[in-house]
Amino acid sequence: PVQYLSNYRPYPFAVEETRLTFVLNPDDTEVRAELALSPVDQNADLVLDGGKGLRLIALGIDGQEPDPAHVSRDDERLTIAAAALPDGPFTLATTVRIDPSANTAFEGLYLSGGMFCTQCEAEGFRHITFYPDRPDVMAPFRVRIHSDLPVLLSNGNPVETRQGFAEWHDPWPKPAYLFALVAGDLRAISDAFQTASGRDVALNVWVRPGDETRAGFAMESLIKSMKWDEQVYGREYDLDVFNIVAVDDFNMGAMENKGLNIFNSKLVLASPETATDLDYERIEAVIAHEYFHNWTGNRITCRDWFQLCLKEGLTVFRDQQFTSDMRSAPVKRIADVQTLRARQFREDQGPLAHPVRPDHYEEINNFYTATVYEKGAEVIGMLKRLVGDEGYARALDLYFDRHDGDAATIEDWLKVFEDATGRDLTQFKRWYTDAGTPHLTMTEEWDGKGGLVLHFEQQTPPTPGQDHKPPRVIPIATGLIGPNGDEVAATRVLEMTEARQSFSFDGLGARPVVSVLRGFSAPVVLHRQIDDATRAFLLAHDTDPFSRWEAGRELALSALTALAQGQDAGDDFIGSVARLAAEDATDPAFRALCLNLPGEEEIATRLSSLGHVPDPDAIHAARDGLATRLAQANHELLDRLYQDMAVDGPYSPDAQPAAKRSLRIAALGLLNRIDGGDRAEVLFGTAGNMTERMAALACLIRRGRGQAALDAMLDEFGDNRLVMDKWFSVQVMAAPSDDAAAIAERLSQRQDFDWKNPNRFRALLGGLAANHAGFHHAGGAGYAFTADWLMRVDAVNPQIAARMSTAFETWPRYDENRQQLVREQLQRVAGLTDISRNLREMVSRMLEAK
Numbered sequence: 001p002v003q004y005l006s007n008y009r010p011y012p013f014a015v016e017e018t019r020l021t022f023v024l025n026p027d028d029t030e031v032r033a034e035l036a037l038s039p040v041d042q043n044a045d046l047v048l049d050g051g052k053g054l055r056l057i058a059l060g061i062d063g064q065e066p067d068p069a070h071v072s073r074d075d076e077r078l079t080i081a082a083a084a085l086p087d088g089p090f091t092l093a094t095t096v097r098i099d100p101s102a103n104t105a106f107e108g109l110y111l112s113g114g115m116f117c118t119q120c121e122a123e124g125f126r127h128i129t130f131y132p133d134r135p136d137v138m139a140p141f142r143v144r145i146h147s148d149l150p151v152l153l154s155n156g157n158p159v160e161t162r163q164g165f166a167e168w169h170d171p172w173p174k175p176a177y178l179f180a181l182v183a184g185d186l187r188a189i190s191d192a193f194q195t196a197s198g199r200d201v202a203l204n205v206w207v208r209p210g211d212e213t214r215a216g217f218a219m220e221s222l223i224k225s226m227k228w229d230e231q232v233y234g235r236e237y238d239l240d241v242f243n244i245v246a247v248d249d250f251n252m253g254a255m256e257n258k259g260l261n262i263f264n265s266k267l268v269l270a271s272p273e274t275a276t277d278l279d280y281e282r283i284e285a286v287i288a289h290e291y292f293h294n295w296t297g298n299r300i301t302c303r304d305w306f307q308l309c310l311k312e313g314l315t316v317f318r319d320q321q322f323t324s325d326m327r328s329a330p331v332k333r334i335a336d337v338q339t340l341r342a343r344q345f346r347e348d349q350g351p352l353a354h355p356v357r358p359d360h361y362e363e364i365n366n367f368y369t370a371t372v373y374e375k376g377a378e379v380i381g382m383l384k385r386l387v388g389d390e391g392y393a394r395a396l397d398l399y400f401d402r403h404d405g406d407a408a409t410i411e412d413w414l415k416v417f418e419d420a421t422g423r424d425l426t427q428f429k430r431w432y433t434d435a436g437t438p439h440l441t442m443t444e445e446w447d448g449k450g451g452l453v454l455h456f457e458q459q460t461p462p463t464p465g466q467d468h469k470p471p472r473v474i475p476i477a478t479g480l481i482g483p484n485g486d487e488v489a490a491t492r493v494l495e496m497t498e499a500r501q502s503f504s505f506d507g508l509g510a511r512p513v514v515s516v517l518r519g520f521s522a523p524v525v526l527h528r529q530i531d532d533a534t535r536a537f538l539l540a541h542d543t544d545p546f547s548r549w550e551a552g553r554e555l556a557l558s559a560l561t562a563l564a565q566g567q568d569a570g571d572d573f574i575g576s577v578a579r580l581a582a583e584d585a586t587d588p589a590f591r592a593l594c595l596n597l598p599g600e601e602e603i604a605t606r607l608s609s610l611g612h613v614p615d616p617d618a619i620h621a622a623r624d625g626l627a628t629r630l631a632q633a634n635h636e637l638l639d640r641l642y643q644d645m646a647v648d649g650p651y652s653p654d655a656q657p658a659a660k661r662s663l664r665i666a667a668l669g670l671l672n673r674i675d676g677g678d679r680a681e682v683l684f685g686t687a688g689n690m691t692e693r694m695a696a697l698a699c700l701i702r703r704g705r706g707q708a709a710l711d712a713m714l715d716e717f718g719d720n721r722l723v724m725d726k727w728f729s730v731q732v733m734a735a736p737s738d739d740a741a742a743i744a745e746r747l748s749q750r751q752d753f754d755w756k757n758p759n760r761f762r763a764l765l766g767g768l769a770a771n772h773a774g775f776h777h778a779g780g781a782g783y784a785f786t787a788d789w790l791m792r793v794d795a796v797n798p799q800i801a802a803r804m805s806t807a808f809e810t811w812p813r814y815d816e817n818r819q820q821l822v823r824e825q826l827q828r829v830a831g832l833t834d835i836s837r838n839l840r841e842m843v844s845r846m847l848e849a850k
């Protein structure tokens, strides 16, 4: 059944306290729950969520078993009729038995490598016990755990710990989705933090024995996050302990359970030999993200799941700010825009497009998307730009003051901005309610005597269920660069509110070059009349680093789209990007970003938004050709960079050495096209860090000489899951398009392709989907292979199946032949007996497109 935002009703009971007792056994765990309830509406039945997997053993109201005639149960709920309930407060006690060892969906209580753990967001708690499993029902929790396992953890503060037993108390009222329990043979690395107001907090990162040496960076990241949130947002931690646990089987990245964050082990464990610079940066960001949720998510949570972006958009925005402060702000911004375009624009362009705040869904797990998270963060960035840094700070203070302890809505969020700044946000709200990426067209009018008028037009294409899109507020950060390369007008935010609107600049000496949408001030597709020479000028002179990079990007994309359509292009790009790469005073990370060509997926998206049908083979050939020309024309420069950017001494994941490595690798990737792979072979054998080794490995595979390196890696790291995930994915990602599906197929037959592990599954299937020309091979083998696995994994883990199905989300933009091939596969999947709600919803939304 479809859930609608407009159907929201408050829960008719308050939960004053939740007391849980677990007797843990792998295949037979007993869960006793006592809920102290008070009726808000005297006539309401008591409806509790609880799935088929709960074996109900006992049920009591104030110690009495209710008349069975008043109790009913279906596949999803337990209902106790109002007639069987006392008028005032009462205690409901249930005892259920569950089987964690059979839980392959990793939702609720499950086992991972002998360790008990939980994942309850969004609706996992209902697989543990009967409960009002909705975010607006909040209660303090008391949890007792009986088990012989040495480490027993839950939320809040420890009350008692002895052999075989632990009790935890979380005084902060929370919804069930923030509940967590962990039990296992774990080791901690520990530290301490004193908050600004003097509270001593014990910090632990819990890992499996043997992994302790790889947990230090996570701990450092946690401490940095705690400090940063105090300094920048004035937010302090509020319990005596903060625990992080690394788990090998985890459906997503990590989870912000109160006082007990649970992480996918790939986002905790890192050592120079096993993790890349990018892994380190992600660990730092996700540790921060989950920590920041303590205020934006936990202390203030969501009223219902339609409001998911309230906590996720804001928390992503906060973790982006954090990374900008820890590392390079321009480089972070560029990386975030790249991700947004690669994932969110892609989503918005196809059948799965939805608003940042959706108004209906069938399965909420399908809405943990780039739109809710990344576009949700962009919307906050726009708000901040519109109200200014001070206005933003005042609004946030008011938000924390006014809503601490609440389950809030987007309306509440916008209201604090209105009250703190006096601005009317009625029109701005469309960014939350309307799906789709606006297209913004700019034209220039120069009067020849110092006046420049910029004309803008906005238009948002229809998305499923939303045909008509009224104009939005678009903040357009704009500056002007004079003909000699100096900035003649500093950044000014043009606030567009109409479908068409003009802005003028006066008193200019000569016609300037417009630097528009600086910092990517709004998540829109920009169209402007501009030639390659002007783009090259901006790449050389723009004072806004994002716009500078963007000019290079546009130069590359204009060349690549022309080449993909059989035209001749690229010399301007090659010349100007080489000049930039040679600028020794410029941040190497920035130079690397400019040197890396847009990926094939991005080229396809661009062609499609220009109204063309992307041809994956032509795109692949165009990109290959341009990169090779770039390498040939700058062979000496690239070789110099490759040598200069070598980092000596012990490995450090800090921004500066990582930046040098990123430029070194960019140079290597280009040189690899003309040196036959010789440099990569040397580097693979000598590099002391995973960043360079993985880059070298990918290069060798691309030259068709990766086997020895792959064998060496298997030898060295065959027992390290995280490294083996990389080993699987690089082989399909770097495979020639003709062979990608066959290679994936062969790898899938290996003993160590443990497909029930989400990371391993994603490494292989996600690796194939990331090989654009390979996945979209005209023979259809990539599509068929993916569909086969979706059907197989769906029976075991619906969330993973549904997530992976987005590999198909762009299908309507390809040619008839490919469309037909995908349609057949999607129909085959749709016909699966016992298909999950998760996968069914995704496939039917995708099929409705055409």
Ligand code: ARG
Residues within 6 Å of the ligand: 121, 122, 252, 254, 255, 256, 289, 290, 312, 365, 368
């Ligand atoms: N709240 C978690 C985070 O963003 C993610 C939970 C994802 N849950 C899900 N069912 N997909 O930090």
Ligand code: ZN
Residues within 6 Å of the ligand: 289, 293, 311, 312, 315
């Ligand atoms: Zn989050």
